[in-house]
Amino acid sequence: MDDSCFLDIATIDDIDMMRDLWASLPGLGLGPGDDKAAITGFMERNPHTCLVLRKNRQIIGTVLGGFDGRRGYVYHLAVRQDCQRYGYGTLLLDNVVQALKNEGAGKIHLLVFRDNSSAQLFYAARGWHLREDINIFSLV
Numbered sequence: 691m692d693d694s695c696f697l698d699i700a701t702i703d704d705i706d707m708m709r710d711l712w713a714s715l716p717g718l719g720l721g722p723g724d725d726k727a728a729i730t731g732f733m734e735r736n737p738h739t740c741l742v743l744r745k746n747r748q749i750i751g752t753v754l755g756g757f758d759g760r761r762g763y764v765y766h767l768a769v770r771q772d773c774q775r776y777g778y779g780t781l782l783l784d785n786v787v788q789a790l791k792n793e794g795a796g797k798i799h800l801l802v803f804r805d806n807s808s809a810q811l812f813y814a815a816r817g818w819h820l821r822e823d824i825n826i827f828s829l830v
C-alpha cells in the first residue's frame with residue numbers, strides 16, 4: 691500500500707466525500723438510504739465497522755459494515771476509479787470482515803447488481819460464493 695494511504699474508521703464529517711465517491715462510480719446503486727441522515731444513522735449504529743481509506747486528505751475507498759445481531763452485511767465497498775487494481779478493495783473487504791466478526795457476525799452477506807460483473811469477479815477472486823439457493827424479497 692502507498693505510504694500516504696491509511697485505513698481509518700469513517701466519521702460523520704466524511705459522509706459528503708464518501709457520497710461523492712459513490713456517485714462517481716458505476717456499479718453502486720444509490721437510493722434514499724444513502725442520504726446524509728440515513729448514512730449518519732447507519733454509522734451511529736455501526737461505529738466500528740464503517741471504514742475509509744484516506745490519502746492526502748481525500749477519501750479513496752469506503753466500506754460500510756452492518757451487524758444486525760445475527761448476520762453481518764457489507765455495503766458500498768468502493769475504490770476511486772484511478773486507484774483500482776492496487777489491492778485497496780481487498781484491504782477494505784478484509785478489514786470490514788474482521789470488524790464484523792469482532793462484533794459477533796458469523797455469516798456475512800452482500801448484494802451485487804447482476805450487471806456489475808467486475809464486482810462479481812472481484813468477490814469471487816476473494817473467495818466469496820454466489821448463492822444460487824436464495825431469492826431476495828424486498829418491501830419498499
Ligand SMILES: CC(C)(COP(=O)(O)OP(=O)(O)OC[C@H]1O[C@@H](n2cnc3c(N)ncnc32)[C@H](O)[C@@H]1OP(=O)(O)O)[C@@H](O)C(=O)NCCC(=O)NCCS
Nearest residue numbers: 717767768769774775776777778779780808809811812815
Ligand atoms: C469492486 C472494487 C471495490 C474492487 O476494488 P479494487 O481496489 O480494484 O480491488 P483489488 O485491487 O483488491 O482487486 C483484487 C482482485 O479482484 C479481481 N478484480 C478486481 N477488479 C476486477 C475487475 N474490474 N475485473 C476483473 N477482476 C477484478 C482481480 O482478481 C483482482 O486482482 P488483480 O488486480 O491482481 O488481478 C472496485 O472495482 C470498485 O470500487 N468498483 C465500483 C464500485 C462497486 O461496484 N462496488 C461493489 C458494490 S457491491
